[in-house]
Amino acid sequence: MSLDPVDMHSVADPDERAAESALRPTSLAEFEGQPRVSEQLGLVLAAARRRGGVADHVLLSGPPGLGKTTLAMIIAAEMTAPLRISSGPAIQHAGDLAAILSGLTEGEVLFLDEIHRLSRPAEEMLYLAMEDFRVDVVVGKGPGATAIPIEIPRFTLVGATTRAGLLPSPLRDRFGFTGQLEFYDPADLEHIVRRSAVLLGVELEPDAAREIAGRSRGTPRIVNRLLRRVRDFAEVRGSGRLTQAVAAAALELYEVDSIGLDRLDRAVLVAICKRFAGGPVGLSTLAISVGEERETVEEVAEPFLVREGFLMRTPRGRVATPAAWAHLGLTPPGSTAWTPPGGAPDPGLFG
Numbered sequence: 001m002s003l004d005p006v007d008m009h010s011v012a013d014p015d016e017r018a019a020e021s022a023l024r025p026t027s028l029a030e031f032e033g034q035p036r037v038s039e040q041l042g043l044v045l046a047a048a049r050r051r052g053g054v055a056d057h058v059l060l061s062g063p064p065g066l067g068k069t070t071l072a073m074i075i076a077a078e079m080t081a082p083l084r085i086s087s088g089p090a091i092q093h094a095g096d097l098a099a100i101l102s103g104l105t106e107g108e109v110l111f112l113d114e115i116h117r118l119s120r121p122a123e124e125m126l127y128l129a130m131e132d133f134r135v136d137v138v139v140g141k142g143p144g145a146t147a148i149p150i151e152i153p154r155f156t157l158v159g160a161t162t163r164a165g166l167l168p169s170p171l172r173d174r175f176g177f178t179g180q181l182e183f184y185d186p187a188d189l190e191h192i193v194r195r196s197a198v199l200l201g202v203e204l205e206p207d208a209a210r211e212i213a214g215r216s217r218g219t220p221r222i223v224n225r226l227l228r229r230v231r232d233f234a235e236v237r238g239s240g241r242l243t244q245a246v247a248a249a250a251l252e253l254y255e256v257d258s259i260g261l262d263r264l265d266r267a268v269l270v271a272i273c274k275r276f277a278g279g280p281v282g283l284s285t286l287a288i289s290v291g292e293e294r295e296t297v298e299e300v301a302e303p304f305l306v307r308e309g310f311l312m313r314t315p316r317g318r319v320a321t322p323a324a325w326a327h328l329g330l331t332p333p334g335s336t337a338w339t340p341p342g343g344a345p346d347p348g349l350f351g
């Protein structure tokens, strides 16, 4: 049996979504890791509460599964405000956004996931709503069209994006606080997996917690998901107790390797090394060669591979590093003095 690698990151399955909700921390105090973002956001919210006002708009960016939705829910809970959830792709027309905005109540938190995928007219409507708490509804067409301004209640927009760099600066500048979420340290992931085990009522030995945390790609969503897969394994093939040996055997079965690379991560590295002689190879070609969407390779696999020093984004394409060749047990072609075939990495491409 194998697990679809993309399943390790996405939450398309309703059962998985329900399982995730049950493990979500509900306050900043329970939210592990991200100390800087947590502290800064805590201050923003405490100040808004003291003033008895509405919190400033918040932009959260970072790879999938690091806690953006969780933080949006926490913001609403900490402000004792209702939460409304939507996403960029779900808002097809500016009219859809106008309907959402005009239906908000005073102080409500509006969470817009994948905000970088809003349509242009919706984005422009949002500028006015964020700044002046107003929307202009256009009535009629052509030269006779008129914009009717409608006041909307003061609200807090929480925008989430995996690609902060794609947001136009007029939109980015309208957020009062921006939190860039980073991959989590193994120690934070260990805390998260131990808390989740308690909530799920499973016996998790400390060594097993360390094993699962170490293979979770720095991502809370993945640590929780691997915990559930290890629990399945322990119940079916073991005594139900989660030991280090059980965790290692289960994760082997699910094709999560010793440092947490899953099938997609390895497919990307194997393709670069074996099919493209280490690169450079363009993103579109790479995506086709692993049978995935460009966005999935770029937003799901690459950030962790770059962070771990396995992949470089150069002006001429993606390049596997010596660490990638070594991890796959392959020998790079050519000389021992290795220089990246695509030239020096372009720091601008890392954002």
Ligand SMILES: Nc1ncnc2c1ncn2[C@@H]1O[C@H](COP(=O)(O)OP(=O)(O)OP(=O)(O)O)[C@@H](O)[C@H]1O
Pocket: 009, 010, 019, 020, 021, 023, 024, 025, 030, 031, 032, 033, 063, 064, 065, 066, 067, 068, 069, 070, 071, 113, 160, 192, 220, 221, 222, 224
């Ligand atoms: N800091 C944290 N402490 C404990 N659990 C966390 C933390 N951050 C996230 N989680 C857990 O990880 C899961 C995924 O988090 P969340 O849905 O907030 O990620 P996300 O960044 O919104 O992902 P996506 O971009 O895919 O929507 C949640 O079920 C939550 O329980």
